[in-house]
Amino acid sequence: MGNKVVDIQGVTRQFGDLKALDDISFAVERGCVHGLVGANGAGKTTLIKHILGLLKAKSGTVRVFDQDPVRKPVEVLGRIGYLSEERDLPEWMRIHELMRYTQAYHPKWDMNYADSLIKTFELDPRQKIKDLSRGQRALTGLIAAVAHRPDLLLLDEPSSGLDAVVRQDILKEVVRAVADEGRTALFSSHLLDEVERMSDVVTMIHKGKVVLHGTLDDIKAAHQCLTIQFSEEQTSRPEIAGVLSLEGYGNQWQAVCNGEFEVAKAAIQSLGAKITEARGASLQEIFVARVGRGAM
Numbered sequence: 558m559g560n561k562v563v564d565i566q567g568v569t570r571q572f573g574d575l576k577a578l579d580d581i582s583f584a585v586e587r588g589c590v591h592g593l594v595g596a597n598g599a600g601k602t603t604l605i606k607h608i609l610g611l612l613k614a615k616s617g618t619v620r621v622f623d624q625d626p627v628r629k630p631v632e633v634l635g636r637i638g639y640l641s642e643e644r645d646l647p648e649w650m651r652i653h654e655l656m657r658y659t660q661a662y663h664p665k666w667d668m669n670y671a672d673s674l675i676k677t678f679e680l681d682p683r684q685k686i687k688d689l690s691r692g693q694r695a696l697t698g699l700i701a702a703v704a705h706r707p708d709l710l711l712l713d714e715p716s717s718g719l720d721a722v723v724r725q726d727i728l729k730e731v732v733r734a735v736a737d738e739g740r741t742a743l744f745s746s747h748l749l750d751e752v753e754r755m756s757d758v759v760t761m762i763h764k765g766k767v768v769l770h771g772t773l774d775d776i777k778a779a780h781q782c783l784t785i786q787f788s789e790e791q792t793s794r795p796e797i798a799g800v801l802s803l804e805g806y807g808n809q810w811q812a813v814c815n816g817e818f819e820v821a822k823a824a825i826q827s828l829g830a831k832i833t834e835a836r837g838a839s840l841q842e843i844f845v846a847r848v849g850r851g852a853m
């Protein structure tokens with residue numbers, strides 16, 4: 558298996574006329590936090606369903622722990638902790654009952670860890686799931702997914718419904734712990750600042766295609782954000798070689814470059830303009846530069 562926990566090769570998925578996944582290929586490496594980022598409808602959940610074996614790849618291959626998740630569901634699913642976007646938990650159970658119920662399916666269940674997370678998240682174990690808030694429901698689902706210490710923690714939009722403090726601190730801590738123990742976390746999100754804070758590796762998908770994949774460090778090192786000052790007002794968008802995107806009006810414009818910094822600098826100089834600021838681009842800026850502002 559090497560270091561590939563998930564290996565997706567050439568997966569295409571069509572729903573009627575819509576290509577939800579269009580020749581997707583990438584791998585998830587062991588021991589890292591992998592962020593799957595894309596706007597609503599990009600194809601994240603469809604991809605996750607292929608990893609879980611809930612959808613069978615019509616073309617291409619999906620391997621999880623070197624196995625086909627459709628043909629070997631017991632072997633694959635037993636090693637995955639999954640939190641769905643819908644948080645579909647049994648409404649009638651109390652939190653402590655859900656923990657006991659989930660434990661029955663997982664020999665490696667760690668009740669002390671589950672109890673400590675219930676305390677950290679300030680949940681009442683006697684509360685019924687139907688009475689939980691959206692955020693409490695997400696946290697309960699997260700505990701059920703993580704407390705059997707799965708080899709792969711798979712979270713679909715884990716922060717949806719969580720407030721900013723929980724998102725930033727607790728979620729990061731739980732997901733980070735998985736990777737620090739040599740296990741793997743794959744989570745989908747459309748919140749780019751969150752993906753930037755939590756991930757070692759990022760795969761960006763847009764309209765079913767991978768538009769960018771790599772370690773967060775490499776992606777950040779390859780992109781720069783330049784503020785450009787023109788001596789005269791520009792009435793239309795200037796053409797500048799080497800830039801991925803250019804936005805602004807009048808004298809001041811902002812460009813995102815991908816690698817070709819020297820080409821861009823020379824082009825800016827030749828237009829008689831100056832770079833007044835050069836800084837690393839955020840993941841949000843990189844995403845918008847690649848797929849357009851309307852996408853997020």
Ligand code: ATP
Nearest residue numbers: 572575577595596597598599600601602603604747
């Ligand atoms: P979100 O962030 O909104 O959950 P997503 O990135 O998870 O979006 P998917 O749920 O994978 O996106 O959907 C990708 C596309 O496929 C969407 O256009 C969606 O409407 C479509 N789609 C998903 N499942 C089906 C289905 N069973 N039948 C028809 N279309 C589907």
